[in-house]
Amino acid sequence: MKIKVYADTICGWCFIGQTNLEKALEDYKNKQIEVEHVPFQLNPDMPESGISRNDYLNIKFGGKKFAAPMYASMTQKAKEVGLNLNLEKIIKTPNTVLSHLLILLAKDSGKENQIKKEIYTSYFIMGEDIGDENVLFKIAERNNISKEKVINYFSEINKNKIYSYQNIAKGKNISGVPFFEINDQYVSGAQSSEYLKNFIKENLN
Numbered sequence: 001m002k003i004k005v006y007a008d009t010i011c012g013w014c015f016i017g018q019t020n021l022e023k024a025l026e027d028y029k030n031k032q033i034e035v036e037h038v039p040f041q042l043n044p045d046m047p048e049s050g051i052s053r054n055d056y057l058n059i060k061f062g063g064k065k066f067a068a069p070m071y072a073s074m075t076q077k078a079k080e081v082g083l084n085l086n087l088e089k090i091i092k093t094p095n096t097v098l099s100h101l102l103i104l105l106a107k108d109s110g111k112e113n114q115i116k117k118e119i120y121t122s123y124f125i126m127g128e129d130i131g132d133e134n135v136l137f138k139i140a141e142r143n144n145i146s147k148e149k150v151i152n153y154f155s156e157i158n159k160n161k162i163y164s165y166q167n168i169a170k171g172k173n174i175s176g177v178p179f180f181e182i183n184d185q186y187v188s189g190a191q192s193s194e195y196l197k198n199f200i201k202e203n204l205n
Contacts, residue, residue: 001033001204004181006040006174009099009130012074012085013190015120017178019081022113023193024200031204037112039100039165040177046095050131056093077190078124089127097162098154099130102140104162105153111143118142 005021007014025033054064061067071087078085099119106112118139122128128135133154140150172181180187180196183203187196 001031001183001200002036003033003200004036004038006038006169006179006181007177008040008042009096009103009116009119010093010123011042011177012071012078012087012124014178015083015085015124016074016078016081017180017190018116018120019083020191020193021180021196023081024196027197028200028204033200035113037103037107037116038168039096039104039162040169040174040179041096041100041162041166042177043093043095044163044166046093048095048097048131050092050094050129053090053093081193083124085124086127087124089125090123091127092129092131094123094129094131096131097159098133098136100162101154101158102136102145102150104158105140105150106143106145109143109145111145115139115143 003021005018007018021035025035051059057064057067061070075085075087103112103116103119106115119130119136122135122139123130130136133150137147137150141147169175169179172186176188178188178190180191182199185199185203187199191199
């Protein structure tokens with residue numbers, strides 16, 4: 001079985017969905033299940049340097065107070081799966097291209113899942129700027145991926161590959177994430193681990 005996970009690294013619901021998927025897969029450790037992380041950008045037109053969190057909330061929601069109910073719901077749902085989000089620490093909304101590239105690079109060493117989790121943690125719990133190369137270098141080095149290798153991978157050609165994934169998502173009518181493609185079936189949203197576990201069971205060959 002192959003599970004494709006469409007997600008963005010600044011998507012809190014994606015962090016929750018990833019956590020639930022990991023829990024669901026614990027029951028299938030003896031099965032051959034490949035998880036592929038597919039880049040998705042909620043803000044494909046984001047400047048490379050990102051923008052301030054306040055500006056982002058104004059543009060996306062019309063202001064912090066209008067975003068508050070959704071973020072409160074997300075924070076509560078995260079707590080239910082063991083994640084303590086610190087959204088107040090976030091001062092910048094980054095461009096996520098480089099973080100997606102690091103996840104793809106990590107696939108060579110089989111550490112894409114671990115690095116994706118560390119990127120989520122850096123942003124949502126530590127409040128770090130995951131659009132900053134230096135933050136990503138540290139994550140890579142903790143996982144035995146050299147800074148030189150990361151720098152070489154952060155090329156313009158590879159950046160453009162990330163942008164091209166938006167066309168793949170459009171072709172599948174994916175407008176929001178997380179989105180799971182399991183064999184030829186689809187699951188949208190941060191579904192519970194129990195829901196995902198049952199869905200995987202139904203689609204195992």
